[in-house]
Amino acid sequence: MRRNVIVGQSGGPTAAINSSLAGVYRTAKDRGANKVYGMLHGVQGLLQERYLDLSEYITTELDAELLKRTPAAFLGSCRYKLPEIHEDRAVYEKIFGILDKLDIEAFIYIGGNDSMDTIKKLSDYAIVTGHPTRFIGCPKTIDNDLALTDHTPGYGSAAKYIGTSVKEIIRDSFCLEYSKGLVSIVEIMGRNAGWLTGAAALSKGEDCEGPDLIYLPELPFDLQSFSAKVKELLSQKPSVVVAVSEGIRTEDGTYVCELGNSVDFVDAFGHKQLSGTASYLANFIAGEIGCKTRAIELSTLQRSASHAASRVDILEAYQVGGAAVKAADEGDSGKMVVLQRLSDDPYQCGTEVKDVHKIANDEKLVPREWVNAEGTGVTDEFVAYVRPLIQGDVSPVMVDGIPRHLFRPYNL
Amino acid sequence: MRRNVIVGQSGGPTAAINSSLAGVYRTAKDRGANKVYGMLHGVQGLLQERYLDLSEYITTELDAELLKRTPAAFLGSCRYKLPEIHEDRAVYEKIFGILDKLDIEAFIYIGGNDSMDTIKKLSDYAIVTGHPTRFIGCPKTIDNDLALTDHTPGYGSAAKYIGTSVKEIIRDSFCLEYSKGLVSIVEIMGRNAGWLTGAAALSKGEDCEGPDLIYLPELPFDLQSFSAKVKELLSQKPSVVVAVSEGIRTEDGTYVCELGNSVDFVDAFGHKQLSGTASYLANFIAGEIGCKTRAIELSTLQRSASHAASRVDILEAYQVGGAAVKAADEGDSGKMVVLQRLSDDPYQCGTEVKDVHKIANDEKLVPREWVNAEGTGVTDEFVAYVRPLIQGDVSPVMVDGIPRHLFRPYNL
CATH class of the missing domain: 3.40.50.450 (Rossmann fold)
Structure with missing residues (x-):
C-alpha cells in the first residue's frame, strides 16, 4: 500500500x-x-x-x-x-x-x-x-x-457471556425454596435469529443441567404449551430456568413483548410502555401457576x-x-x-x-434441525458448532x- | 475440636x-x-x-x-x-x-x-x-x-462486577448517536443501603467519566430535579448514564418503582405488575425530554x-x-x-x-458525608473505602x- x-x-x-x-x-x-x-x-x-x-x-x-x-x-x-x-x-x-x-x-x-x-x-x-x-x-x-x-x-464472546451468566443464574435460582417453586425467564438478544438464545445451552455440563427450556425466534411460540411445560417441570424440580429470545412471536406473528400492551400502560405523559418479553412471560406464569417468577434481561451487557x-x-x-x-x-x-x-x-x-x-x-437463521422436535431446546449439533467459538x-x-x-x- | x-x-x-x-x-x-x-x-x-x-x-x-x-x-x-x-x-x-x-x-x-x-x-x-x-x-x-x-x-465481588459492568454500559452508550441523546438508567440492588449503587463510581478513571448521576436510597429522590439534571447533562454530552438503587423513594416515602403502578397494569389474571425503578425512570425521562432511553437491571447477575x-x-x-x-x-x-x-x-x-x-x-447505611452535597454522586472517600475490596x-x-x-x- x-x-x-x-x-x-x-x-x-x-x-x-x-x-x-x-x-x-x-x-x-x-x-x-x-x-x-x-x-x-x-x-x-x-x-x-x-x-x-x-x-x-x-x-x-x-x-x-x-x-x-x-x-x-x-x-x-x-x-x-x-x-x-x-x-x-x-x-x-x-x-x-x-x-x-x-x-x-x-x-x-x-x-x-x-x-x-x-x-x-x-x-x-x-x-x-x-x-x-x-x-x-x-x-x-x-x-x-x-x-x-x-x-x-x-x-463467540456474546455466547460465552450468555453461557456463563445463565449458569450463574441457574445456580442462584436453586438457593431459596418457594412453596410453589421459582421460574426464572432470561431474555436474550436476537430478534430474528436464535444463535444467541441457543448459546444459553452452553451452561449445561457435568455440574449444571442447563436451562430447562429454550425458545428461539425461528419457531412460533405458544403460550399455553409453554405454561403446560413449565407446570410439568415444576412438578419435578423446585426451580425452572427458561431462556427466551427477545423476538419470540406467537403463531399469528405478534411479538410476545407486545402482548403486555393489550392493557394500556401509559406513563404520565401518554407514552406507551413496552414491557419486555421476559417480564411479560414472568407475569403470565405467575398468573397461570401462582409460583414465584423472575424476569432477567441480559440487556446490553451481553454485547459489551x-x-x-x-x-x-x-x-x-x-x-x-x-x-x-x-x-x-x-x-x-x-x-x-x-x-x-x-x-x-x-x-x-x-x-x-x-x-x-x-x-x-440477507439473514442466516438457526437451521430447524438444530432445534429439538418440540422446539424447546437446541441439539448437540448446535452446541458442537458454538463450543469452539467460546474457547x-x-x-x-x-x-x-x-x-x-x-x-x-x-x-x- | x-x-x-x-x-x-x-x-x-x-x-x-x-x-x-x-x-x-x-x-x-x-x-x-x-x-x-x-x-x-x-x-x-x-x-x-x-x-x-x-x-x-x-x-x-x-x-x-x-x-x-x-x-x-x-x-x-x-x-x-x-x-x-x-x-x-x-x-x-x-x-x-x-x-x-x-x-x-x-x-x-x-x-x-x-x-x-x-x-x-x-x-x-x-x-x-x-x-x-x-x-x-x-x-x-x-x-x-x-x-x-x-x-x-x-x-467486594458485587462491587467489582457493578463497576466493571457499568463501565462497559457507558462504553456501549456512546456508540450510536441519537438526535436528542441517549439516557441509560442502570438499576442496582440495595433496597435501603446504597453501598452497591455507589460502587458504580468505581467505573470512573482515566479512561471513563463514570456515571453522570448516582442516586442512593438513603436520600429522598425528586423526579423534577432529576429530570432537570438530565436535561442539563444532555445539553453537554450525547449520552447520560444514571445509576439508581432499586430502593429510591420520593420525599413521601413512596418507592419510585411503585409510581408506575398508579396506572393499573394488570395481566390477564388480575395480577398487578411491579415495573422496575429503571424502567419507570426511563419512561419518565422519555416522556419529559423525548430522548432515547434505556433501562438496564443488573438483576441477580450482580450477586452471582x-x-x-x-x-x-x-x-x-x-x-x-x-x-x-x-x-x-x-x-x-x-x-x-x-x-x-x-x-x-x-x-x-x-x-x-x-x-x-x-x-x-441492625443496618449500616452509607454516611451522608460520603454522598455529595446535591445527592447525585458519592465522594472520593466512598471510592477510597471500596477500592481495596475489589482488588x-x-x-x-x-x-x-x-x-x-x-x-x-x-x-x-
Whole structure:
C-alpha cells in the first residue's frame, strides 16, 4: 500500500469489534499504508467529515492490546442506510469527494448485514465511475446472522457471556425454596435469529443441567404449551430456568413483548410502555401457576462484556480485520471477509473473501434441525458448532480492580 | 475440636458465600472436627432434618478450590426467622434435639442481619438451658449493611462486577448517536443501603467519566430535579448514564418503582405488575425530554457473578469462615466474626469477634458525608473505602469455555 486507508464501524456494538479495528490498523501499517483514518460514527459521520487519524490513538503496542479489550465501537457507530445510487447521487459524490481529499486507497467497513449494503453500494458506484478506491467488508455482529461465513466475530464472546451468566443464574435460582417453586425467564438478544438464545445451552455440563427450556425466534411460540411445560417441570424440580429470545412471536406473528400492551400502560405523559418479553412471560406464569417468577434481561451487557470475552473470538476478529486490508491491497473490492471452518476437532478456521452482493441484507437463521422436535431446546449439533467459538480467555488489563479500556474523548 | 461442626447458609446468594463455607470446612477439619455437616437450606432445612456430610462433596483440594469459585449458596439458603423463645419453645427443642443427635460442638451460620438474629436466639437459648453447643455468625451480604464490621464478604465481588459492568454500559452508550441523546438508567440492588449503587463510581478513571448521576436510597429522590439534571447533562454530552438503587423513594416515602403502578397494569389474571425503578425512570425521562432511553437491571447477575469475583473478597470470605470455627473452638458463642481494617495503603484487614446482639437486625447505611452535597454522586472517600475490596481476580476454572462449579444435586 502506498496511500491511505479509512476504516469505519457500523451497527450494534460487540466485545470484539475493536479487535478487528486493531487488526485493520496493524495490517495497513505493516503493508505500508501512509495514514489509517477512522470514520467517527461510520458513513454517517464521514458525510459530516468527522474522522480521526488512528495513529494518534494507537501510539504503542500496549494501546493496541487495550483496543482489542475495549468493548463497543471505539470509533462510534451508526445505523445509516445509503440511498440507492439513482435516488441520490449527491451523497455518493460527497463521499467520494472526501475519499479523494483523504487520498484513500482502501475503505474497510466493520459491520453486519446493513453495513455490507454500504460496501455493496459504494463498490458498485466505484465500478460504474471507474474510481480506484477498493471497498471491503469486515464481518461483525453478536447475532451471528451473516450469510456465507461460518460465524461472525462478536458472536463467540456474546455466547460465552450468555453461557456463563445463565449458569450463574441457574445456580442462584436453586438457593431459596418457594412453596410453589421459582421460574426464572432470561431474555436474550436476537430478534430474528436464535444463535444467541441457543448459546444459553452452553451452561449445561457435568455440574449444571442447563436451562430447562429454550425458545428461539425461528419457531412460533405458544403460550399455553409453554405454561403446560413449565407446570410439568415444576412438578419435578423446585426451580425452572427458561431462556427466551427477545423476538419470540406467537403463531399469528405478534411479538410476545407486545402482548403486555393489550392493557394500556401509559406513563404520565401518554407514552406507551413496552414491557419486555421476559417480564411479560414472568407475569403470565405467575398468573397461570401462582409460583414465584423472575424476569432477567441480559440487556446490553451481553454485547459489551469484554471482561468475559472469548479468546478465539478476539483473535478471529483481529484476523478478519487484517484479512480485509490484505484483500484490498491485493486488488479486491465489493467483497466481505468470511470465516471458513476447516475442522471442528481440533478447531481450525481460516479466512476467505466472498462477493458482498451475496451477503448484504440477507439473514442466516438457526437451521430447524438444530432445534429439538418440540422446539424447546437446541441439539448437540448446535452446541458442537458454538463450543469452539467460546474457547479461551482474554485477560483484561486490570487497573485498580477494574478493566482498562483505550480512551477516546466522545466529543470529537 | 473433638466432636462435629454444622454449618448453614442463609439469606441472599453471593459470589463469596461458598468461599466462607470452604473456610469453615478446612479450619474445622484442621482443628480436629470429626464430621462437618452442612444444613440444607439453613435452619429451615435443619428443622426438616435435611443436611449432608460435607466431606462427601469436598473430597480433594480441587473440590475446595471449585467451591470457592461457585456462586450462590452451595448448601441452599432460606429466609427463615426463628420465633422468640417464649413464643414457640418447641422449635428450639427440636433444633437442639437434632444438634444433640448429630453431636454438634459448633454451629456456624453464614448470613446477614436476619441470619445473625438466628445466632443470637440460638446462643441465648443455649445459655439459658446450659447447652454446650457454640453458635458463631459468619458475615455475608452483597449489601454491605452489617454493623460493626468494616465491610461484609460478598460486597467486594458485587462491587467489582457493578463497576466493571457499568463501565462497559457507558462504553456501549456512546456508540450510536441519537438526535436528542441517549439516557441509560442502570438499576442496582440495595433496597435501603446504597453501598452497591455507589460502587458504580468505581467505573470512573482515566479512561471513563463514570456515571453522570448516582442516586442512593438513603436520600429522598425528586423526579423534577432529576429530570432537570438530565436535561442539563444532555445539553453537554450525547449520552447520560444514571445509576439508581432499586430502593429510591420520593420525599413521601413512596418507592419510585411503585409510581408506575398508579396506572393499573394488570395481566390477564388480575395480577398487578411491579415495573422496575429503571424502567419507570426511563419512561419518565422519555416522556419529559423525548430522548432515547434505556433501562438496564443488573438483576441477580450482580450477586452471582463468580466469573468476575474479587480476589480480596474471596480470600476474606475464606478467612472469616476459618475465624468463625476458631472462635467456636476457643469457647466463644453468640458472636459474629467481623473484618477490621488495619490500614488503607497498603490495605490490611484482620478479623475479630463481636457480640451478635449488637449486630442482629441492625443496618449500616452509607454516611451522608460520603454522598455529595446535591445527592447525585458519592465522594472520593466512598471510592477510597471500596477500592481495596475489589482488588485482584480469582481465575475461574474454565472447562470447555465455561466456568466450572462444584456440583451438588438439588434434590437432596
